[in-house]
Amino acid sequence: MSKKSIQAIRGMNDILPSQTPLWQHIESTIRNVLETYGYQEIRVPLLEATELFSRSIGKVTDIVEKEMFTFSDRNGDSLTLRPEGTAGCVRAGIEQALLYNQTQRLWYLGPMFRHERPQKGRYRQFHQIGAEAYGFATADIDAEMILMTARFWQQLGLDDLELQINSLGTVATRVAYREQLVNYFSDHYNELDTDSQRRLQSNPLRILDSKNPNMQTLINAAPQMLEYLDADSQAHFVTLKQLLDQANISYHVNPCLVRGLDYYNRTVFEWVTPQLGAQSTVCAGGRYDTLVEQIGGQSTPAVGFAIGIERLVLLISQSALQIPDNAPDIYFIMVSDKAKSLGFRLAESLRDALPKLRLVTHCGGGSFKSQFKRADKSGAKLALVLGEDEIASCQITLKYLREKRPQISLTQTELVDYLSNCEL
Numbered sequence: 001m002s003k004k005s006i007q008a009i010r011g012m013n014d015i016l017p018s019q020t021p022l023w024q025h026i027e028s029t030i031r032n033v034l035e036t037y038g039y040q041e042i043r044v045p046l047l048e049a050t051e052l053f054s055r056s057i058g059k060v061t062d063i064v065e066k067e068m069f070t071f072s073d074r075n076g077d078s079l080t081l082r083p084e085g086t087a088g089c090v091r092a093g094i095e096q097a098l099l100y101n102q103t104q105r106l107w108y109l110g111p112m113f114r115h116e117r118p119q120k121g122r123y124r125q126f127h128q129i130g131a132e133a134y135g136f137a138t139a140d141i142d143a144e145m146i147l148m149t150a151r152f153w154q155q156l157g158l159d160d161l162e163l164q165i166n167s168l169g170t171v172a173t174r175v176a177y178r179e180q181l182v183n184y185f186s187d188h189y190n191e192l193d194t195d196s197q198r199r200l201q202s203n204p205l206r207i208l209d210s211k212n213p214n215m216q217t218l219i220n221a222a223p224q225m226l227e228y229l230d231a232d233s234q235a236h237f238v239t240l241k242q243l244l245d246q247a248n249i250s251y252h253v254n255p256c257l258v259r260g261l262d263y264y265n266r267t268v269f270e271w272v273t274p275q276l277g278a279q280s281t282v283c284a285g286g287r288y289d290t291l292v293e294q295i296g297g298q299s300t301p302a303v304g305f306a307i308g309i310e311r312l313v314l315l316i317s318q319s320a321l322q323i324p325d326n327a328p329d330i331y332f333i334m335v336s337d338k339a340k341s342l343g344f345r346l347a348e349s350l351r352d353a354l355p356k357l358r359l360v361t362h363c364g365g366g367s368f369k370s371q372f373k374r375a376d377k378s379g380a381k382l383a384l385v386l387g388e389d390e391i392a393s394c395q396i397t398l399k400y401l402r403e404k405r406p407q408i409s410l411t412q413t414e415l416v417d418y419l420s421n422c423e424l
Helices: 020-036 050-056 062-067 086-095 139-156 171-187 194-202 204-209 213-220 231-246 291-295 309-317 337-353 368-378 388-393 412-420
Strands: 047-049 070-072 078-081 104-113 125-134 162-167 265-272 281-287 302-308 330-334 359-361 382-386 396-400 408-410
Touching: 020 104, 020 125, 020 139, 020 309, 047 050, 047 086, 050 062, 050 078, 050 086, 050 291, 086 104, 086 125, 086 291, 086 302, 125 139, 125 309, 139 162, 139 231, 139 265, 139 281, 139 302, 162 231, 171 194, 171 204, 194 204, 204 213, 231 265, 281 309, 302 309, 330 337, 330 368, 337 359, 337 382, 337 388, 337 412, 382 388, 396 412, 408 412
Parallel strands: 330 359, 330 382
Antiparallel strands: 047 078, 070 078, 104 125, 125 302, 162 265, 265 281, 281 302, 382 396, 396 408
């Protein structure tokens, strides 16, 4: 009796070799920009104490209430696969003494986990690249974050992204605004959907983030946070807008932008696109000046963002942008055991001389014809052929696979020089 094959867990996807070049292109492009701005990579665990997320994200958020992968280990401790990257960075910063009386610019990359209903652009294991800046209280760092993300899109060739910004003020501001919001939505209680009715007393700001089309008129008529900002938050927001204007960054002030995590204050922002349907947010972030103290450290201003890599992959895949591939430059065909012995040595000498050369040596045996079929299927631009004739003449044959050009014979020295000047 045959055994049933084991499949990937729902919402957790394989990224195949045909797909990884685009992922690598996105990651390396963003990594390079981050490093030019002076951000340094930090790597934190996938698994953290559950309390870290309930204390930082907020106990009445959807993430903590419904979406986290949480379990007890053998010691009875409650552990959670990280649903986002900021809390772990803050925990590491406190634990490793990176934050107090210091400034830090950090970035991270890796998988996150949320038990959501899988759909296009939203998965249970998803990947984020994000940045965090600690110890900066002024709006210039907020602007730097936004300018840096704008440079990502420029470098990736994306031009259909809109920047939305808002200010959530201080904790005190939000308390006063919260009261007004509860009063307003209580007067329209029967017009709220089930989720919003549940959130009315526990987290009314999240009602503003509802995607229910039947509630948009009601939400748009609600009191706006910007009307309740304290003087310092107003000045911070004005400075941010001035810096963006001076840098020619277009933006839309969205008074309903509140973000899904409780720790945000003052600046919040999102880059959105109409190209991805319901999952329109590609990058999101903002300021969280109270989070470090909330987790157990000294009071430290902070700001950051995270980018959903899956959504960038979708966005670029459905665009007219040229997507990189992982095809080799050369496929090395070796006909006979003697040719293989000499060929492997030659292949290594080519790799020594040309470190960036993508060279695949044929393995697994087979006739000359079958090896050529493999070479063509590999997508390589060139084939090198080493057979009895080439061994006798101390030369190697170079054949173009993608262009109609005559094959040529070269000595090993001539081959290195030829490939050095060849556009591969």
